[in-house]
Amino acid sequence: MKLSLTINGDPYRENVESTQTLLGVLRDDIGLTGTKWGCLTGDCGSCTVLVDGRTVVSCLQLAAQVDGSTIITVEGLAGRGRTMSDLQDAFVRHGAAQCGFCTPGMLVAAEQLIRDGIEADEKAIREGLSGNLCRCTGYNKIIDAVVEIAATRG
């Protein structure tokens, strides 16, 4: 089927299998491999992207259902000049990435929590990020980075 999407500001028209997932379209058809595939069962959050301003796990999102939507992936967080966003910068300063596999999903999920106005509160942010697993950092540095940016943007 023909699929029209706006991804990170650019228009795409793709011919895809009608039962392809959004994750598959992003990685295989379009080549945006920042979005990771982990569990494929909605549990780990490493495939998190924004669809029309809402976070979804793209491994469970049937691409056909989001035809016409606006998608933001981790590649779209940095802005055109390829400078890092304040949140990405905070991840670096806090050492919030080790192997980095969870990082794209964490960044997208945290970015939207902050845009939605989450308080700079550790408990609220832990709860908000409970759909994103990290096997390396023990979470504290990630939470510190997100709390900092929630407070400075607040």
Next chain:
Amino acid sequence: MTAAPVAAPAAEVFRPADVAEAVRFLADHPGAVPIAGGTDVMIDRRLGRLSTGWLVDISHLDTGGIVRDGDDLTIGATTTIRSIETSRELADTAPALVEAARVLGSVQIRNMATLGGNLCHATPSAEMPPPLLVFGSSAALAGPSGERSIDLADLATGPGTTSLAPGEMLVSVTAAVPDGIGSCYIRQTIRWAMDLAGAGVAASVETDGDTVTALRVGLGAVSPIPMLVPGLDDIAVGHVLDPDVLAEAAARARDACSPISDARGTADYRRHVVAVLTARAIRIAAARARGTWPIDRLAPPNGFDPEVLPGRENGPVR
């Protein structure tokens, strides 16, 4: 290494314009399956539990959203769990629904998952049925032979099965939420987030002064289908909710359920948990009905809130 697997064996997706077109398509294509948020459907397909030629995308259909009209609270089937979690109207009138929505999956899952999907997948541990059952809800269905309304208690018929006729879909659910009704939903899990309930308990309480005029308790994850605890009116209506009445209600809930032993606990443990959670949920719902529960405070997921409700009733019930 980069190739992400496709969803499942070949199938086609149809995107109807409205409920009528969806129902016509379902009727004309036996075996076609609605897909709303897809958080159950996509996993069922991946695990080989569901193979179908047609997926009918109903996620974008307008089913009315969340509307209160007098005592009737109607929620469209395609309403996302996240919209229920963040609804001002529901926080004020039916906090049990907010408390159930808030613990379902993650933000990402709640952004996708819908009320209709939660009810029609008929998972015994599903979060939304117990609170809807304590509001005496009905379900509006649309099918090839027109529309009908059933008691929500009659929708699920067993684990994974419903009374929906071929081609029929759920359009909305209407709960009875009279002024002053207090409600609460709490559950037992092994982890705080991203876990399914070992036991889920909803309570609704109506009072006149300190006297109970109605009490309902709904259970999830401890019987093949979500259920209401029978016989609570006999022990509670016309009485004050003292520790004896609470203990008796908790004992009835424990005796009414039929949990299995699995990874979430043994049957004995889950029965015990049902008794504990029932007493907690009733106390919180009653405090809300009487106006003594802080406005806008959600119950902790397991209902243990000694700051607001001190006393031994918060602990194990005899």
